[in-house]
Amino acid sequence: MNHSRKPAAGLPADLTIRAGRPWPMGATVTDEGVNIAVFSANATAIDLCLFDATGAETRLRLPARDGDVWHGFVxxxxxxxxxxxxxxxxxxPHEGHRFNVNKLLIDPYARSLDGEIVWDDALYGFTMDDxxxxxxxxxxxxxxxxPKCVVCAALPALEAVPPLTPARDSVIYEAHVRGxxxxxxxxxxxxRGxxxxxxxxxxxxxxxRIGVTAVELLPVHAFLDDRFLVNRGLRNYWGYQTIGFFTPAARxxxxxxxxxFRAMVDALHRDGIEVILDVxxxxxxEGDEKGPTLSFRGLDNASYYHLSGTGRHYVNHTGTGNxxxxxxxxxxxxxxxxxRYWTEVMGVDGFxxxxxxxxxxGRDGFATxxxxxxxxxxxLARVKLIAEPWDIGPGGYRLGQFPVPFMEWNDRFRxxxxxxxxxxxxxxxxxxxRLLGSAEVFDHDGRSASSSVNFVACHDGFTLNDAVSYAGKHNEANGEQNRDGHHxxxxxxxxxEGPTEDAGINAARAQRKRNMLATVFLSQGVPMLLAGDEMGHxxxxxxNAYAQDNETTWLDWPGDQGLTDFVARLTxxxxxxxxxxxxGFLHSRIRPQDGLPDLEWHRxxxxxxxxxxxxxxxxxALCAVIRGSAESDEDTGAAEVYVCLNSGEATAVTLPDGPWLRALDTAAPDDEPAPEAEPQADIAARSVTLFTRP
Known part of the structure; x- marks a missing residue:
């Protein structure tokens, strides 16, 4: 191996390295130079490899080690x-070690990357055809x-003040930067993109316009396009193959x-909109043992990954190989x-x-x-924390088991x-x-009704429009013979099946979309809207459009403006x-201020x-009077609403003592609020109606 200290062109002529310090991790710029600190418990040596504009490489062996942190200063x-x-x-490999000094590795703490993975057999620590x-x-x-890591200077604080929207007031919009x-x-x-x-x-x-308080972006940490996708002429659209946890995706x-990225955060903050990252x-x-050696595997495979048996193979509760x-x-x-970096430096508001x-x-079950x-x-005390509360391993479905202050994606709601x-x-x-925040799941250990993130569609699965337009999935474009995706x-x-010119079917689909959207926004918990559902995408x-970086997933603006207006009305x-x-949760308990129950179900x-x-x-026909929770110190006063969700035929509903306003009717989405005659109100077939006090 070449340990030459001869500097490559474009680097300091007197390039040297000394001990430096074991913190912070990664590459840190000072007035005198750059400190580098890297973790590895099992390596015998680590080299810092510097590249000039021509790609010429200079290797400097890190001269010091404190515990399991190797470090140097240039x-x-x-x-x-x-x-x-x-x-x-x-x-x-049978002992879990896969060191190979021939493989250039990405610093896990790199703040920026120059270039993308170029698939070649040389990326693998083993010989592919052996x-x-x-x-x-x-x-x-x-x-x-x-891709080469890039040394980044310290950054100033962002200008705009984070909105700090309370969870109960939040409306989350799950979106993809390109889509x-x-x-x-x-x-x-x-x-664009x-x-x-x-x-x-x-x-x-x-x-x-649509009342969003937070944009939840699909992964923006640097990620790779899987080799099997590239071979099919596809890309990793969703981004769930991270190779840099500090690095915004250059694409x-x-x-x-x-x-x-920071400018985007500032702009959204000025509008009172938070930024949440899907991480x-x-x-x-890096995949399983047949995957490439790009970073963690080459730095210390046995420490970074859950390994099974003697260590050759990987635990795969994620379905991605490691x-x-x-x-x-x-x-x-x-x-x-x-x-902390994405919170303090990049300005995001949640994860x-x-x-x-x-x-x-952990190795023997779940750990805290x-x-x-x-x-x-x-x-992290100020940021929103949202769990997707499952994996594919044994006992991995853990809805309701995350502690305060976590919110959780509630697939039961969907x-x-x-x-x-x-x-x-x-x-x-x-x-x-579900309408009451899934209290049977979340009402424990001081958790609030805001623990439930309510949605009827997300990136993984049918869009709202497709949920009312297709009886079965159609994933042929993914190249997996339609075997992938939820069944x-x-x-x-x-x-x-699919688009139709039948006016009756289209009207019924439009009605059902409004019904499901109304159910999301009239339920206790935090509503989440999939980007594009408000315009009929x-x-x-x-x-399972994970590999469809094309017009399949890109929103076709402006879309259904009537539906967009309806969503704005809901928010x-x-x-x-x-x-x-x-x-607070609602359990039909008596409120001390007026002796009324906080919830009444009606036929x-x-x-x-x-x-x-x-x-x-x-x-x-499911109807309810909803008042302020008897278990909460929130001041909702005498406010109350009457909601009717009717999945059957048209019916007359007996209202509680009024007066009432018909504030929303999904069967007549353009009607303005109007006083309701009493004691009975006509409810359309398969509709949601909301009555409020004038």
Whole structure:
């Protein structure tokens, strides 16, 4: 191996390295040079590899080690320098070690990356065509095919003040940087598909119009396009193959992605809109033992990953080939440092944790280390924390088991709402639970009704439009013979598969979309809207569009403007009615201030449903009086609403003593609020009606 200290062109002529210090992790710029600190418990040596503009490499061996942190200081090195790492050590896959000094490695703490992965057999620590498979050892240099880390200077604080919107007042908009902006006719061509496009005037105006308080972006941490996708002519659209937990994906920038991401955050903050990131700390893009050596595997495979058996193979509760080991202090530190960096430096307001159950797994079950660390961290005290509360491993479905202050994606809400409006028998009882924030799941240990993130569609699955247009999935474009994606979608085509010219079917689909959207926004909990659902976006029945970076997933602006107006009306109603967004749960308990129950269920005839009614397949009209919770100190005063969700035929509903305003009717979405005649009100078939006090 060449340890030459001869500097490559463009680097300081007197390039040297001395001990430096073991903190902070990664590359840190000072007035005198750059400090580098890297974790590895099992390496025997680590080299800092510097590259000039021509790609020429200079290797400097890190001269010092404190515990398991290797470090050095390079005088005269400046921000903008391009670098990578190489780690020497045992290549013993059966013992969990896969060191290969021939492979250039991405610094786990790199703040910026120059270039993308270029797929080549040299990226693998083993020789691809060797009969020994991953037990063989490959000597080819991978540097030409690996993006280079970029040394970044410290950044000033952002200008705009974070909105700090309370969870109960939040309306989350799940969006993709490219999907949201690629086809918007008012966004300049060079800004489409970028952070700047998200920050553009027309996108921000749309978000304000529909009442969004937070944009939840699909992964923007640097990620790779899987080799099998590239071979099919596809890309990793969703982004769940992270290779840099501190690095904004360069593909969403046009120049300096770090600056452009921060500018986007500032622009959204000025409009009172928070930024939440979908983060993937449960696995990396390196895959299983047949995957490439890009970073963690080459630095210390046995520490970074959950390994099975003797160590050759990987635990795969994520379905992606590997799982990061957050029970290891260095790996937990990496995740916590990343979260603090995106909060303090990049300005984000919250995190949605992909496959969050995996983050709590230890060698012998579930552990609390990650949860304990994140809950005690003062930097993260102000941000929103949202768990996707499952993985695919044993016992991995953990809805309701995350502690305060976590919110959780509630897939039961999605499924029960779809089933109710599809007309499935026996669903009113389940819908009643979802309408009240799923108290049977979340009402424990001081949690609030805001713990439930309610949605009927998200990036993973059918869009809202497709849930009412397709009885089955149509994922042929993914190249997996339609075997991929969810099989239980609880969808319905209402008489014709896919687009149709039938006016009756289209009217029924439009009505059902309004019904499901209304159910989301009239329920306790935090509503989440999939970008495009407010304008009728379709993915052609593809319920697993992870590789469709094209017009399948790019929103076709302006779409259905009538539906967009309807969503704006729903968010305005929710803002105006505090009883629709309470922290306290509703259990039909008596309120001390007026002796009234905080919740009353009614049948259409005004009587309270019996136990038999809840199980009656003909019980279709579910009505409720909702008041301020008896268990909360929130001041909702005398406010109350009466909501009717009718999945059956048209009926007359007996109203409680009035007066009432018909504030919303999904069967007449353009009608203005109007006084309601009493004591009975006519309710349309398969509709949602909301009555409020004048």
């Amino acid at each position: 005088p005269g090195l400046q921000a903008g320098a391009r670098y990578g790492l190489r780690a020497d050590g045992p290549y013993a 009969p020994e498979g991953d037990l063989s050892f490959d000597t080819r240099d991978s540097a030409p095919f690996v 949201l902006t690629m086809r918007h006719p008012e966004i300049p061509q060079d800004q 970028t952070y700047a496009g998200v920050a553009s005037d027309p996108v921000r105006a749309h978000l304000r 969403y920038g046009s120049g300096d992605p770090v600056a452009e 993937v700390y449960n696995h990396s893009g 799982a990061l080991n957050l029970t290891h202090p260095a790996v937990l530190r990496l995740v916590m440092d990343s979260l 949605r944790f992909d496959l969050a159950s995996e983050l709590t797994r 280390g990650f949860l304990d660390a994140i809950r005690q961290d003062p930097v 499924d029960d709402v779809r089933r109710f409006w599809r007309g499935d028998a026996g669903t009113p009882a389940a819908l009643a639970k 239980a979608n609880f969808s319905d085509n209402l008489g014709s 379709s993915q052609g029945g593809n319920n 305005a109603l929710r803002r105006a009615q505090p009883v629709l967004r309470q922290r 259409a005839d005004g009587r309270h449903p019996t136990e038999a009614d809840w199980h009656d397949p003909n019980f279709r």
